[in-house]
Amino acid sequence: MSIQEKVEEYKQTLALFPNPQEKYQYLIEQAKKSEDFPTELRIDEFKVNGCQSQVWLVPEEKDNKLYFKSDSDALIAKGLVTLISSIYSDEAPKDIVNSEIDLMEEFELGVILSPARRNGAFSMLKTIKEFSQKLAN
Amino acid sequence: MIKVSDLKKDFPIFDREINGKRLTYLDSGATSQKPNSVINEMTNVYTNMNANVHRGTYVLSSETTAKYEEVRDKLKNFINAYSSDEIIFAKGCTEGFNFLANSICKDLNAGDEIILSEIEHHANIIPWQMAAAKYNLKINYVNVSESFELDFDHLESLLNKNTKVVSIVGESNISGMLPDIKKINSLVKDKTDAVYIVDGAQLVPHRKIDVQDLGIDFLCVSGHKMLGPTGIGVVWGRKELLENLDPVYGGGDMIEEVFYDTATWAPIPHKFEAGTPPYVEAIGLGAAVDYLSNLDMNNVQKHSDDLREYAKNKLGNIDGLNIIHTNSKLAGCTFAMSLDGIHAADVSLMLDTFGVAVRAGHHCVQPFHRKLNLDSTFRATGYIYNDEEDFDILYNALEESIKLLT
Numbered sequence: 001m002s003i004q005e006k007v008e009e010y011k012q013t014l015a016l017f018p019n020p021q022e023k024y025q026y027l028i029e030q031a032k033k034s035e036d037f038p039t040e041l042r043i044d045e046f047k048v049n050g051c052q053s054q055v056w057l058v059p060e061e062k063d064n065k066l067y068f069k070s071d072s073d074a075l076i077a078k079g080l081v082t083l084i085s086s087i088y089s090d091e092a093p094k095d096i097v098n099s100e101i102d103l104m105e106e107f108e109l110g111v112i113l114s115p116a117r118r119n120g121a122f123s124m125l126k127t128i129k130e131f132s133q134k135l136a137n
Numbered sequence: 138m139i140k141v142s143d144l145k146k147d148f149p150i151f152d153r154e155i156n157g158k159r160l161t162y163l164d165s166g167a168t169s170q171k172p173n174s175v176i177n178e179m180t181n182v183y184t185n186m187n188a189n190v191h192r193g194t195y196v197l198s199s200e201t202t203a204k205y206e207e208v209r210d211k212l213k214n215f216i217n218a219y220s221s222d223e224i225i226f227a228k229g230c231t232e233g234f235n236f237l238a239n240s241i242c243k244d245l246n247a248g249d250e251i252i253l254s255e256i257e258h259h260a261n262i263i264p265w266q267m268a269a270a271k272y273n274l275k276i277n278y279v280n281v282s283e284s285f286e287l288d289f290d291h292l293e294s295l296l297n298k299n300t301k302v303v304s305i306v307g308e309s310n311i312s313g314m315l316p317d318i319k320k321i322n323s324l325v326k327d328k329t330d331a332v333y334i335v336d337g338a339q340l341v342p343h344r345k346i347d348v349q350d351l352g353i354d355f356l357c358v359s360g361h362k363m364l365g366p367t368g369i370g371v372v373w374g375r376k377e378l379l380e381n382l383d384p385v386y387g388g389g390d391m392i393e394e395v396f397y398d399t400a401t402w403a404p405i406p407h408k409f410e411a412g413t414p415p416y417v418e419a420i421g422l423g424a425a426v427d428y429l430s431n432l433d434m435n436n437v438q439k440h441s442d443d444l445r446e447y448a449k450n451k452l453g454n455i456d457g458l459n460i461i462h463t464n465s466k467l468a469g470c471t472f473a474m475s476l477d478g479i480h481a482a483d484v485s486l487m488l489d490t491f492g493v494a495v496r497a498g499h500h501c502v503q504p505f506h507r508k509l510n511l512d513s514t515f516r517a518t519g520y521i522y523n524d525e526e527d528f529d530i531l532y533n534a535l536e537e538s539i540k541l542l543t
Contacts, residue, residue, distance in 0.1 A: 019156065019157070019490070020156055020489070020490045021156075021487070021490035021541070024486060024487060024490065024541075025541060028541070028542070052481075052482040052497055052498060052513070053480050053482040053483075053512075053513070054512065073480055073512070074480030074481075074482045074483045075479075075480065075483050075542060076482070076483050076486050076487075077480075077482060077483075111486065111489060112486060
């Protein structure tokens with residue numbers, strides 16, 4: 001599935017929940033369902049700056065594609081980073097770099113996806129793009 | 138007596154709904170809401186009399202200047218300063234501490250000592266750290282006990298002939314701690330020739346302050362935490378101390394005479410106020426001072442004490458809730474909290490869905506959070522427009538949030 005298709009699918013799912021509380025509950029479910037994150041990867045090297053909670057993002061390259069493992073010590077942030085990781089995993093670095101989807105606008109996740117440059121979600125996306133840019137070069 | 142239901146009508150923000158719920162604003166420790174009188178006064182200046190202050194020889198400028206300078210008199214009365222010239226406008230407490238640290242420390246000798254406490258806001262740590270590094274000074278931190286109180290024995294043991302600055306919070310933005318300012322002052326004055334600075338960011342909005350009675354040397358005040366606009370605050374200092382301090386910022390308005398190779402300074406307060414001051418914000422702060430003075434700070438203080446008592450008992454009933462709050466008879470209505478196994482950021486996001494505004498993080502008091510082994514807490518603070526119902530709503534929303542997050 002392309003990045004665009006995955007975003008569309010999540011967008012439709014999130015639209016089923018009209019209020020922020022239900023959206024947060026959906027993210028919490030995603031966090032609880034996410035694959036285990038090895039504790040030894042909870043290190044500064046993989047830490048995403050700018051989040052209210054601690055967030056870790058670990059990129060892996062396999063057959064010219066990128067895969068992301070992620071974790072957070074807060075549930076809602078973990079749900080969000082799980083969702084973002086799944087959108088950009090199994091994709092070619094150049095496709096990630098070239099993707100110009102504005103998740104902030106698409107997902108309407110209220111305060112957790114406000115388009116502030118110091119916002120946690122902004123930093124997660126920036127980190128993913130930076131990893132991809134390095135590999136695309 | 139403050140009747141919150143009547144008073145709330147003065148604050149237009151409370152007409153808003155958040156996520157379909159009434160706004161329960163419990164983040165006044167970060168910034169207070171503004172009454173119509175402040176908003177209208179600032180609009181009035183821009184609408185009817187806007188002109189740069191000082192030296193404008195026309196009606197608008199003289200009206201604005203008069204209104205701006207009148208705010209110094211209001212603040213003088215509000216904190217019972219000796220003179221209006223002791224009221225120095227600054228952007229807020231942060232700028233106030235940066236000014237004091239830079240100006241005071243430049244005249245100290247290497248090895249001189251500064252005393253802060255373990256529970257200071259970063260605004261009262263970083264400027265001193267920067268100055269200490271520049272002038273080779275030493276910073277000592279007074280212990281804060283397990284019950285979140287200042288350890289006076291430790292303070293006494295730290296005071297010595299090298300101590301030149303003691304700068305301690307007047308009301309903690311974490312634990313509500315209200316250290317005995319008079320007691321600190323007499324210890325400092327008995328044992329040292331240091332200046333004693335009080336961080337009044339949380340103190341001045343909530344309690345009646347009389348700087349002459351307290352005997353302190355400097356006080357930093359934040360305007361936006363006491364119903365005023367952002368970008369304006371006050372450094373109060375004793376006249377004789379201010380007269381001996383050098384300015385930190387140079388520019389227009391702070392000079393007497395300027396030559397190509399040198400300049401002389403204007404008398405206080407203007408020698409510390411370089412450039413066009415935020416005069417509209419200052420006039421807004423004047424309206425805020427009027428509002429609080431009309432309420433009477435004795436009533437504001439009693440309201441804070443009563444609400445603190447109610448909130449402390451109410452929140453104490455929640456299982457698993459750790460409250461970083463002093464047990465002292467008197468404290469500010471400020472409660473930093475954590476829940477075992479639930480992240481503060483999750484709690485605050487969930488509370489927001491109930492219309493409850495609290496803050497999550499280290500509240501600019503990171504070293505003390507580290508001491509408590511906490512990454513972050515969520516914090517509820519009450520002010521004049523909060524009542525028991527707000528803490529009932531917080532209580533219920535917290536119980537619901539805990540269910541949703543476990």
